[in-house]
Amino acid sequence: MKTFHPPRFVSRLACSALFCISAGLFSPVQAAAPVAAGFEALQAADGTDKPLEVSLWYPTEAAAQQVTLGPFTLDIARGAAVAGRGLPLIVMSHGNGGSSLGHHDTAIALAQAGYVVAAVSHTGDNHADQSKEASVMDRPRHVSRVIDHMLTKWHGRDHIDPARVGVFGFSSGAFTALTVVGGAFDLGRIAAHCQQHPDHYACQLISRRPAAAAAAASAGIQTGRDARVRAAVVAAPALGFTFTQESLAAVSVPIQLWRAEDDAVLPQPFYAEAVRAALPRPLDYREVPKAGHFDFLAPCTPRFAGMAPPLCNSLPGFDRVAFHREFNAAVVSFFGTALKP
Numbered sequence: 561m562k563t564f565h566p567p568r569f570v571s572r573l574a575c576s577a578l579f580c581i582s583a584g585l586f587s588p589v590q591a592a593a594p595v596a597a598g599f600e601a602l603q604a605a606d607g608t609d610k611p612l613e614v615s616l617w618y619p620t621e622a623a624a625q626q627v628t629l630g631p632f633t634l635d636i637a638r639g640a641a642v643a644g645r646g647l648p649l650i651v652m653s654h655g656n657g658g659s660s661l662g663h664h665d666t667a668i669a670l671a672q673a674g675y676v677v678a679a680v681s682h683t684g685d686n687h688a689d690q691s692k693e694a695s696v697m698d699r700p701r702h703v704s705r706v707i708d709h710m711l712t713k714w715h716g717r718d719h720i721d722p723a724r725v726g727v728f729g730f731s732s733g734a735f736t737a738l739t740v741v742g743g744a745f746d747l748g749r750i751a752a753h754c755q756q757h758p759d760h761y762a763c764q765l766i767s768r769r770p771a772a773a774a775a776a777a778s779a780g781i782q783t784g785r786d787a788r789v790r791a792a793v794v795a796a797p798a799l800g801f802t803f804t805q806e807s808l809a810a811v812s813v814p815i816q817l818w819r820a821e822d823d824a825v826l827p828q829p830f831y832a833e834a835v836r837a838a839l840p841r842p843l844d845y846r847e848v849p850k851a852g853h854f855d856f857l858a859p860c861t862p863r864f865a866g867m868a869p870p871l872c873n874s875l876p877g878f879d880r881v882a883f884h885r886e887f888n889a890a891v892v893s894f895f896g897t898a899l900k901p
Contacts, residue, residue: 596624597671598640604709606683612702613681614709615660617671618716619643630661631864634668642716644674648724648899649710651703651789652679655731656765656798658857659687663730665858669888675895676720680706685732696799697747699736700784703727707788724899726791728891730856731826734797738835739784741792741815744807745799747782753801753830761825762799789813791898793891795856796820800831805838814898816844816891820851822875844894848887850878859884 598620603611615629622640626633650670654662660679667677680702684692692698711722729737739745754763795818817839819832826832836845848855852875859881860872874880 595672596620596622596637596640597635597668598622598642599627599629599634599636599638602709602714604680604706604713606702606705609698610683612683612705613660614706615664615667615679615681616714617664617667617677617679618719619647619671619674619676629664630659631867632661632664632858632861634664636668642676642719645719646721646724646901647719648675648726648895649707649720649722650675650677650726650728650895651706651710652677653699653703653727653729653733653736654679654682654686655733656685657687657690658682658730658733662857663728665884666728666888666891669892670895673892673896676710676716678706678710696732696735697782699732700739700786703736703740703789704784704786707786721901722788724790724901725788726793726895726899727789728793728795729797730795731853732798734794735799735802736784737792737794738797738803738808738811739782740786740789741813742783742785742808742810743803744783744810745802746804746807747799747802749802750799757830760827760830783810785810791895792816793894794818794835796823796826796853797831797835798826800826800834803835803838808835808838809840811840814844814894815839816846816894818846818848818856818887820853820855821847821849822851823853825853846890848883850875851883852878855880855883856887 598618600616602614602616604614606612620637620640621643622637624635624637627636627638652663652667654660660681667679670677682699682702707725710720711717727737727740750766757763791814793816817832817836854871855874857871865872
């Protein structure tokens with residue numbers, strides 16, 4: 561277990577991140593590592609369903625400029641050429657009602673370190689469309705469809721190494737990541753849990769959607785495993801209690817699991833701790849003192865804080881900006897080791 565302690569955590573993980581950049585995330589034929597993040601928005605086909613909206617970051621040698629995307633102003637090179645060959649691909653899965661921009665700082669850090677990062681907006685469970693907010697069963701398929709698109713349809717697909725694919729997930733996205741790497745979930749466990757804990761966020765959400773509750777109760781044990789995914793970062797996983805030691809036994813890829821110590825949305829010990837107890841070892845497990853659930857989201861701009869105060873109100877004494885410098889370095893370092901060529 562690793563706990564977030566600012567002084568030591570900063571120096572150790574910053575060095576790890578720099579090592580990852582210098583040690584060959586890029587092809588040896590490349591003269592210099594790009595330092596900017598390119599950006600584009602695209603759509604990925606999802607069978608007969610609505611196409612998936614994707615925000616895409618990638619390494620580029622072009623100069624970054626300040627670009628406004630929704631409530632954020634980011635230093636990116638929009639529409640720039642992709643730099644590098646044999647690049648790893650990371651698919652990002654946001655939380656319930658979230659956005660493909662919710663982890664933009666982590667995506668940019670990964671792109672600057674030589675990764676292609678595809679952040680999917682989950683149809684029916686995003687900030688603009690919550691028609692399926694109580695359903696998680698489509699999410700693993702969304703991740704797989706994005707991987708399909710990036711490896712076979714995207715104009716820059718020749719830059720990607722298809723053997724180096726990872727997934728990053730937060731909250732419901734962390735649940736998604738666990739299923740994509742082979743975890744089997746049993747939504748039938750929700751009813752008993754919610755009888756005992758009706759105040760939990762997931763229980764309140766499902767209570768507003770009776771049809772979704774009925775579907776969950778009859779779903780049985782399911783998985784959305786995609787064998788192409790070789791590593792996962794799992795931050796504050798929702799529905800952790802739907803997994804068991806048996807249902808996570810098939811997970812064989814490296815996992816980095818994050819827990820916010822003061823998570824009031826997904827309180828312990830039913831979520832991150834339940835997953836930690838059930839996952840096979842070894843496991844890169846991180847606790848973040850004084851952090852709340854939403855502190856895994858990118859640091860808030862004043863504009864976004866005015867739009868969504870609950871997502872931006874960290875506990876007194878917690879510095880989300882400082883934490884994200886170390887969080888991003890840790891994520892880059894983890895994938896650098898887990899997705900080595």
